Amino acid sequence: MDPVIIVGAGPVGLALSLSLAVQGVPSVVLDxxxxxxxxxxxxxxVLRPDMAAxxxxLGCATVRDEGVRWAGWRSLRRRQQMRHIELTGDGGLNxxxxxxxxxxxxxxxxxxxxQKLVRLVHEARLDSIEQDGDGVVAHTRGPGATWWxxxxxxxxxxARSTVRKLLGIRFPGRTAVERHAVAALRTELPWPGEALLxxxxxxxxxxxxxxxxxxxxxxxxxxxLLPPRGELVTPETLVSRVRDTLSGWCDDSTPQYELxxxxVHTLHHRLARRWRVDRVFLAGDAAHLLGAVGTQGVDEGLRDVDNLAWKLARAWHHGGSERLLDSYQSERRAAVASRLRAADQSLPVLRSSGGLRTYLPGSARGHDSLLTDGHxxxxxxxxxxxxxxxxxxxxxxGEGRIAVGTDDGAPVDDVxxxxxxxxxxxxxxxxGRGRLLVVLVAPGTAVWDRRHWKSAGVMPQLAAAVDALPAKAELLVTEAYPGAAAHSVLLVRPDGxxxxxxxxxxxxxxxxxxxxxxxGAAAGPGGSGRSGPAARSEVLRGSDRTADVN
Structure with missing residues (x-):
């Protein structure tokens, strides 16, 4: 069967290719x-703990070697410390x-x-896409112009996705929601290992x-944070900001630093109207742009990968129903839209200057809480x-369904x-292995050897039920789960x-x-992934369609 074609070799595209490979699906990455x-x-x-994991x-060693987990979080307002949160529990994993x-x-x-299942092709610029009932053809131009x-x-x-333009998908939203001057420098600050706002x-x-x-x-x-009116940031003004900031944090004495x-980082808020057109999908910045008030764009792009990879893998191996493939857009677009809505609602409150609102009791702490949540x-x-x-x-x-400490549809606790x-x-x-997980809550199993309890109690019946499921599943046992009584059984998706x-x-x-x-029922081998007649062919060329990207 043909591989999955991935256009783009940034963190999202690379992570998707590896996620598919773990589940036995080959891919071609056009870079x-x-x-x-x-x-x-x-x-x-900045990656949240679950995306870092x-x-x-996926085998990315730089997460351990070149990343830092924050030891704590501090927020200051004027000269007052508003909040200090230690983040060292569980070895910093959270x-x-x-x-x-x-x-x-x-x-x-x-x-x-x-990874043998991933082919990375350099200097391959997408020119057109053709779809039919059995697959997709991508034409590329460049030194090795060809088709895949x-x-x-x-x-x-x-953000300027060629795929999105070829599909004719609109990308509405807001431009320059926030602007930041940014510097990376080597120095010593009074809060080693802690992030600060x-x-x-x-x-x-x-x-x-x-x-x-x-x-x-x-x-x-x-x-x-820069003023919204487009202040020009020159090298001189940036160095002045660095010196003033370091001096203010270090008792009016500027420490040695290496710039x-x-x-200058400009943040936009945009959301593609559609994330799927038949056999073609959008992910990462091609589908959404966000990042104001602490929200994280790359992290959200990796969540797209986590959601889409197992669904594409199931479609590739067994045939995927329209409901399964459509659920990617239904779930992820709604989640990102909610995140954008929350950020847009927070911005007028957080960025207002002066007025009576500044003096309302508790307003500063409320603003601090909003920003802390985002970061x-x-x-x-x-x-x-x-x-x-x-x-x-x-x-x-049904009669057997129960409520536990995790709501249906929410990420499970990392027990x-x-x-x-x-x-x-x-x-x-x-x-991330393409398998459903079935978790039995069985207090006391930690003190017994597995060979004694795996054939006792409800285990044989549960093992038989897991073997009979319509998809591959793995049976796990835990001592306890928040809000779950003994002998509770949790069914967990491959993305957690x-x-x-x-x-x-x-x-x-x-x-x-x-x-x-x-x-539910699959659409047949490979999954048609189509709306309308399967035999219809559609060609989308770079010169034929455009979409707004401003």
Missing amino acids: EGGGKEEPRPARTV MVER APLHLPQHALARGLRDAIAG RGSHLVGCDG HRQPPWRGSGDEITARPLPDGVWRIDW IDTG LGRGPLGAPPAYPHSPLAPPDA RVTAPDDTTVRLRDRL HLVAAFSGVRPAELHAAADAACG
Whole structure:
């Protein structure tokens, strides 16, 4: 069967190719560039703990070697500390991970180098797309101009996506929602390893908001929020900001520093009208742009990968129903739209200047909480998304359905589980393999050898029920799960979202829930992925269609 074609070799496209390879699906990655990442220390990404874990599962060593997990979070207003949060619990695994974007991309490329199912093609610029009932053909131009045949195509080619233009998909939204002057510099600050947000600093010339986030080897990324009217940032004014800021934080004494990289970062908010047209999908910046008030664009792009990869893999191996493939847009577009809506609603409150609102009791702490949520991955601005209204939700609750500490459609807690090979691992370690997970809550199993309890109690009946599911599944056992009683059974999607929880072993209900989670009846080998007559062919050329990208 033909591979999946991925257009774009940024972190999202590279991660998608690896995610598919883990699930036995070959891919061709079309890279416009020459395969080298330009080092830009001032261009960094913040990954929430679950996405950092996903990237590490894909074999990206730079997550460990060149990333920093924040030891804490501080927020200041004028000269007062508003909040201090320690993030060292669980060895820092629940802290955001900060690393240069070029290091992330390089680590993913290194992982691809050892992966036989991924073909990375450099200097391949997409020119046109053709679709029919059996697949997609992508034409490229450049030194090795040719065409590629694939089962599906995913556009991960950024904000000016050629794929999106060829599909004629509109990309409405807001331009220059926020602008930041950015510097990467090596120095010593009073809060080693901790990220910092300083609002309304008392010294002149630094603006209304400064963010400092640590990187390895004593390097910091510092962002200064710029006025919305397009203030010109010259090298002289940036150096002045650096000196004033370091002096203000270090008791009026400017510490030694080495300026490594600078830039101006402009944030836009946009959302593509459609994320799927038959066999072609959009992901990452090609589908959405966000990043104001602490929201994270690359992190959201990796969530697209986590959601789409297992669905494409199922379609590639077994045939995917329209419901399964359509659920990618239904779930992810709604989640990103909610994030954008929350950010847009927060901006007028956070960025208002002066007026009576400034003096309202508790307003400063409320603003601080909003920004903290965005940066730390909490609340409507930052928390991992849930899909409560997913088209893959199981039918109406039966007699055996129960509520646990995780809502249906939300990400499961990362509890420790016993795997089939008798190892004890974190639940997060078993995700991303294209298999459903069935988790039995069985207190006391940790003190007994597995060979004694795997054939006792409800285990034989549950194992038989798991073997009979309509998709591959792995049976795991945990000592406890928040809000779940003994002998509760949790069904978890390959991307870590809870499908349903049951009281005891309910083979029929478990089977129905698993069938719904996989989209129900398949569309046939390979999945048609089409709307309308399967034999229809459509050619989209770069000169034929355009879409608004401003």
